[in-house]
Amino acid sequence: MKSASHAAVSLAVAVAALLVTTPPIPAWAVVAVALVVGVGIDVDHFLLAWYNTGSLDPVRRCLRDPRIVFVAQDEIFDEGSVGALNRLLSHVLAGGVAVPLLWLRSPYVAGLVAAALYAHVLADLVSTTRAGVVVERSAVDRER
Template sequence: MRSHEHAAIGALCGALAVTLLARGRSFLEKLALWTYGLLLSVFIDLDHFVIARAKTGSWSYLTRAVRHPVWAFTEQESVFPDVEMKLDRLASHVLIGGGLVLALRPLSRLLAVFSAVVVYAHVLADLLREIEVA
């Protein structure tokens, strides 16, 4: 799934989660939480570069994306042309989400639950896209 699609899902899911979970919070707190969710829904995909490094032994995918960020966001299908990572990236998202929730829970129940909702929506969107493509 492309970054702009994850951003749209993160924005919608984050808005719904903020409405349901952050009652009684100030507008700025809600806005900060929503922004965090939007960023999380997009940047959790940075784990793809770590997976590509583990599979190929090279950071070349990351260095190319850093050198050409517009390309990395607009031509996402060509960022990892020869690296198969469908199940790896989904498993990685689940591990990251679980770890994030466990790490945030002692600090803020709201932030932990909100993070779980956003990562769940991200993984579900990826799964649905894989089913559609298959």
């Protein structure tokens, strides 16, 4: 999914949190935390691409042409350099470490982070599943 889609999902999480809870932090902070976590978690894609390819080319592309981060995200990573399963696993790993540590400082923020990460992973799963179904159907059509 694109960052703008993740931002929309994260904003929905923030609005829901504001509607159903009485946050111990300002409303703007609830929105900021949800957005930063919901979009920022994708920074791990750079680490995965580096691990999988041994190359920092995606980082170099973004530094050479920062506009691609906002308007041409498909140009950042080479095909197959991140991997859908690895991406989802790294998100779950990051959340599994971050949420308990945050809980020690602020259970509310930890719950907000958990909700934003859950929504992000769920959106990625839905997006990946839809893409997989399209590919499978295309393959079936070719065989006919």
